[in-house]
Amino acid sequence: MAFRLTQEQVAAYHEDGFIAVKGFCAAAEVNKLYATALADNAMQQHALDLNDQTGKKTRLSLWFTPGNDVFGYLTRSHKMVDAAAALLDSDAPVCHFHSKLMQKEPRVGGAWEWHQDYGYWYKNQFMFPDQLLSVMIALTAANKENGCLQVIKGSHKMGRVNHGFAGEQVGADMVMVTNALKTMELVYCELAPGDALFFHPNLLHRSEANLSEHPRWSLISCYCSQSNLAYNETSASWKTPVQVVPDEAILEWEAASLGQADFLKKENDPALKDTGWEQ
Template sequence: MASVTLSEQQMNDYNRDGYLVVKNFCNDVEIDKLYSTAVNDDAMRKNALDLNDQSGKKTRLSLWFTPGDDVFGYLTRSQRMIKPVGQLLGEGSPVCHFHSKLMQKEPKVGGAWEWHQDYGYWYKNQFMFPDQLMSVMVALTPANKANGCLQVIKGSHKLGRVNHGFSGEQVGADMVMVNNALKTMELIYCELNAGDALFFHSNLLHRSEANLSDHPRWSVISCYSLQSNIAYNETSTSWKTAVKVVPDEAILQWDAGSLSNNDFLAKENDPALKETGWETSS
């Protein structure tokens, strides 16, 4: 598969809307390898975090910082990933990998994600520049309305950071501002086929419903920053380390190590889940 280079139109769409869908970002063989690794690698299960939504349903994720020599590390560091990320964040500084997470929404039991901005979390890591932060979601299974696909408010990244408080064990956006945004801007359901990618800005408001379908919804989300973006409250080091880019064929052709070598996040160490005082001030 040829590396992804975004057109001027795609970059304009991202800057206007706060998100961009790239179809067929990974092919079927690559997705089969990624998904089977996600399901079968013990490290993913042992390091999964359960976060309760407001209704008490659980959403599961495994989060790690340094991209390694495993199949997900190869995806995260691939030329097809880093090239468009650099285009969208600005190519004046090297692209760094903040963290990646495997999102696991199982049939019937997978919980919702409340309305939030990623920078609503990452503000607590004291990143300076939200325009130099973004996420890329790659669907490992189909994502649709039935199984709780991502919903976004088109153009909401232009609001800047919205105040966030706790919703269950998650950090959720101020619903007055969310409801105002929904009156003003368009709600989009980002339905993806397995292998499609969704690039989105750190201030884009987004959420997802619980998975009440008979089918799983799994995805991997890699989050990136520029090396020029300083984080004053982040103890990991990947956020300031330039990505060592690998060729796209590494996903299928290179030997892949175990994910057990990765530096997974422990729930008690997540600054986003710690009270700072301002969550209840509004």
């Protein structure tokens, strides 16, 4: 049977700002995705290193247009796109803004400071945060030991808070974060390989450095309604409806190399540019 979010899951997303879906990807799918991430040279050649406030590095590879590679088949799959459509606040076609492979290596993978994704995407001048969302797919186990995602439940209802630079990252105003932690529940989102976490762009979240002996790798795909205009975004994927493929494509279709993907270059990321309001 085709995957569909339940009405209860949709309601929980809007109430809490996130939902976790266990076993969203089958073990065979996860194995193929992780093996590709390790073996495809393009993923490593285009990886960006971003320093946290202590100087530890988190590596990520970010691309825009989903292609005919195994990651493109996942982000274009019915189960991903249909779930995004059920959660986005629009009836317009679903578009793929970007995907990124997060690579936190054992003992050296850096932290992500408290932030909202819309704290970054506001700089892209997207108009409507409710018409954006992120989907994290765990490729390896994510737990407290290796720096799993932490979220403040319900914090998306605060709207966008001010952000400034924290190392090479964009971090949320810590006064508001502290107030949010006094008011709302802190949740550690521990995921098994193949689990999915859907979360709102105004949900406050962070992750600790990976000081464990085990890697923490995940894919995060970000979706946007075609009706959500972005006035400072040079890529075109955010306004191009996803060409949906069957879920079976992930395992059964011939996959191209990621070398054809349109990867982000660090110097072109508007989120890392100073606009003046970060001070």
